[in-house]
Amino acid sequence: MDILKKLSAALLSAVLLLSLSACGRSVPASHTVRREESGLAVSADTDNKALYSSKSKNKLRRIAKSDMIELYFDSETCTVSVFDTASGELWSSLPEKAGSEKTSAVALTVLIKGNRYTLSSQSDSVGFSSALYEERENGVTVNYGFKRTLEDGTKINLFLPVSYTLTDGALAVEADCSKLYGENHDGDAVVTDIDILPFFGSDTKGEEGDYILLPDGCGATVDLSENPEKFESISLPVYQQGVLLGAFGMKKGDSAFAVLIDEGEELSCIRALKALSSGGFNRVYGSFAVTPAEDAEDRAYVCNEGYTGKLRLIYRFLSYDSANYTGMAGAVRELLIRNGYLLTVKDGEKGDYPFNLSVVFQNYVTDAKGKVRSQTLTTYSQAQEILDSLKAKGIGNVNLRMRGVLTPSAVTEAEYSAEPGKRSELDALLAYGGNGVSFYTDAALTSAYKAEDTSFAALKPDGEPVTDGDRAYISVDRIDESTNSLLSLMRESGVQGVCINDAGAFLYGDCTDGAFRLKTDTADIISGQTGAVSASGRLMLDTGNMYAVKYADVIVNVPASASVDGRELCTAVPFVQAILHGIADYSCEPVNGSKNSEKAFLKCIEYGAVPYYEWYAADLSSQEKIDKFSYLNSITEAQSRYERAAEAFGDLRYARITDHYRVKKNVYYTCYDNSTGIYVNYGSKPVSVNGVTVEAMSFLRVN
Numbered sequence: 001m002d003i004l005k006k007l008s009a010a011l012l013s014a015v016l017l018l019s020l021s022a023c024g025r026s027v028p029a030s031h032t033v034r035r036e037e038s039g040l041a042v043s044a045d046t047d048n049k050a051l052y053s054s055k056s057k058n059k060l061r062r063i064a065k066s067d068m069i070e071l072y073f074d075s076e077t078c079t080v081s082v083f084d085t086a087s088g089e090l091w092s093s094l095p096e097k098a099g100s101e102k103t104s105a106v107a108l109t110v111l112i113k114g115n116r117y118t119l120s121s122q123s124d125s126v127g128f129s130s131a132l133y134e135e136r137e138n139g140v141t142v143n144y145g146f147k148r149t150l151e152d153g154t155k156i157n158l159f160l161p162v163s164y165t166l167t168d169g170a171l172a173v174e175a176d177c178s179k180l181y182g183e184n185h186d187g188d189a190v191v192t193d194i195d196i197l198p199f200f201g202s203d204t205k206g207e208e209g210d211y212i213l214l215p216d217g218c219g220a221t222v223d224l225s226e227n228p229e230k231f232e233s234i235s236l237p238v239y240q241q242g243v244l245l246g247a248f249g250m251k252k253g254d255s256a257f258a259v260l261i262d263e264g265e266e267l268s269c270i271r272a273l274k275a276l277s278s279g280g281f282n283r284v285y286g287s288f289a290v291t292p293a294e295d296a297e298d299r300a301y302v303c304n305e306g307y308t309g310k311l312r313l314i315y316r317f318l319s320y321d322s323a324n325y326t327g328m329a330g331a332v333r334e335l336l337i338r339n340g341y342l343l344t345v346k347d348g349e350k351g352d353y354p355f356n357l358s359v360v361f362q363n364y365v366t367d368a369k370g371k372v373r374s375q376t377l378t379t380y381s382q383a384q385e386i387l388d389s390l391k392a393k394g395i396g397n398v399n400l401r402m403r404g405v406l407t408p409s410a411v412t413e414a415e416y417s418a419e420p421g422k423r424s425e426l427d428a429l430l431a432y433g434g435n436g437v438s439f440y441t442d443a444a445l446t447s448a449y450k451a452e453d454t455s456f457a458a459l460k461p462d463g464e465p466v467t468d469g470d471r472a473y474i475s476v477d478r479i480d481e482s483t484n485s486l487l488s489l490m491r492e493s494g495v496q497g498v499c500i501n502d503a504g505a506f507l508y509g510d511c512t513d514g515a516f517r518l519k520t521d522t523a524d525i526i527s528g529q530t531g532a533v534s535a536s537g538r539l540m541l542d543t544g545n546m547y548a549v550k551y552a553d554v555i556v557n558v559p560a561s562a563s564v565d566g567r568e569l570c571t572a573v574p575f576v577q578a579i580l581h582g583i584a585d586y587s588c589e590p591v592n593g594s595k596n597s598e599k600a601f602l603k604c605i606e607y608g609a610v611p612y613y614e615w616y617a618a619d620l621s622s623q624e625k626i627d628k629f630s631y632l633n634s635i636t637e638a639q640s641r642y643e644r645a646a647e648a649f650g651d652l653r654y655a656r657i658t659d660h661y662r663v664k665k666n667v668y669y670t671c672y673d674n675s676t677g678i679y680v681n682y683g684s685k686p687v688s689v690n691g692v693t694v695e696a697m698s699f700l701r702v703n
């Protein structure tokens with residue numbers, strides 16, 4: 001832990017003041033600025049040539065080549081384009097034609113005198129002839145000098161270098177925030193957000209089959225073939241609200257690009273916009289909140305410390321059969337493995353097809369007075385009976401998540417409950433570990449159920465606790481303490497595995513005075529601590545944010561839907577599953593917790609997920625309703641589904657998903673790299689496809 005603490009201290013000391021006027025003086029962790037009505041900004045008139053790209057590479061200068069892509073530079077716009085030699089597609093930083101939107105290769109959002117202004121690299125830098133460039137081996141660096149004079153005469157002068165480099169057949173785009181600076185400006189100017197290549201690949205219309213790919217839940221596509229009258233833009237903050245990774249992409253004809261945010265993804269928000277019948281562009285990009293800020297009715301609370309690391313995005317280009325969302329997933333997966341975010345499975349780790357199970361020992365409820373009360377639903381001896389029943393039904397490889405065994409107090413005060421059993425019963429239950437059962441004690445690493453107690457809480461810039469539902473998140477400086485407490489409990493109990501139920505689902509920053517942490521720092525600390533927990537046993541994660549999955553053996557509650565489900569032109573796809581399959585055993589939500597358990601099971605089959613159940617021993621059924629979480633009411637169907645899944649996926653557990661698509665209404669196909677495919681039919685009638693018949697509400701494996 002000493003090493004981790006030293007690393008944390010080093011990270012903290014590296015965080016410098018981004019508020020340009022505050023350099024060299026001591027300031028609190030955050031300050032407030034009065035909100036004012038924004039005046040009209042005064043900007044130089046610009047030549048239209050600075051606002052759009054040429055679609056002919058003959059008018060551009062080639063400056064680098066790597067594998068099947070070439071990098072071109074336009075000295076008039078100070079932007080780059082990438083030519084995919086396989087498909088013949090030229091991907092440009094700016095649209096071919098300027099529209100009503102102010103285009104940019106890079107954009108800064110600046111907070112000054114209580115107002116926010118957006119500065120464009122094209123109209124506020126290139127238009128002033130204040131963008132300088134230097135060609136390098138395999139790329140170019142552009143130093144954008146942003147200039148703006150406000151209506152009241154206030155001048156803003158900011159400078160940010162951005163490098164564009166071809167490396168290993170990919171385009172790496174990097175902005176170094178430590179080199180963001182200002183000079184000869186009036187007043188306090190804080191850069192809160194940076195947009196990188198917000199118009200890359202943009203166009204005013206798309207053809208049939210063109211789409212944007214987003215990491216929304218399991219993944220989602222936005223159809224580009226139509227220009228509707230209205231379409232609400234999509235904003236997806238990475239590592240929040242079911243966004244598990246910083247990656248996105250776009251497909252256009254026989255070509256596509258996939259992007260992995262390699263550095264700074266914790267600060268990013270992925271944005272997608274549609275071209276409408278009235279104008280606009282189809283585009284997708286990453287925006288980075290480099291200085292945390294919270295808006296109130298008449299005040300803006302801004303942290304005086306901002307991110308001084310690098311923002312780095314890697315663009316991979318795909319063509320023909322690979323130009324789809326599974327191809328994009330494969331490209332992102334390769335980058336994640338190469339950069340150490342994911343570990344490939346070792347042969348020695350392979351075993352029988354697993355059964356993922358959550359057993360609720362105690363249910364905790366917070367009453368109106370804020371007191372936590374518990375109800376015993378399963379004892380240790382009853383849990384052993386459940387395992388006996390599974391073993392008798394031929395289910396031996398069980399990953400058992402033990403929920404409600406730890407009291408849900410502040411994490412650093414967690415302890416094993418006296419109930420639901422005696423120590424001897426727990427020891428007898430754990431003896432099943434030699435019979436193919438892996439135990440995971442459910443535990444919180446970063447949160448607790450004491451939202452009203454701010455003495456331990458992480459704080460937002462406005463001083464309010466960081467919360468997510470009923471949970472309040474602890475100050476980042478206490479995560480080490482929380483982990484030590486958890487490791488001590490593991491040794492005390494004899495349980496060799498932990499299911500972390502919070503660190504894989506929600507990432508936060510901490511503006512507590514004297515303990516300032518950005519989300520990037522929090523992610524680094526959590527990643528290190530999940531590694532420490534894994535080193536002491538086995539690790540299960542709930543949900544699975546990408547910064548935490550490296551050491552996970554099992555991931556549960558991986559989203560099988562997207563928040564944009566049901567929106568016009570939006571479709572959920574297994575983008576995340578195509579990245580994870582073969583890396584770790586993952587499950588979607590508990591099958592028996594769904595409104596339609598058979599459809600939930602078929603979704604597991606379509607998405608390559610291990611079926612997951614949540615049970616307890618008590619039976620709370622009534623005359624009106626059967627208790628679907630009582631194991632006695634669903635263990636027989638669980639056995640049947642496990643046998644069907646194990647037969648279909650026994651040799652696919654470590655295969656890669658190489659293709660997935662909708663065959664026809666209610667019928668989907670998933671293909672694996674060993675030339676095996678799975679058809680799933682959600683319809684009420686049998687369907688014939690490619691010479692085979694898929695029965696209603698069923699699936700069929702074909703080779």
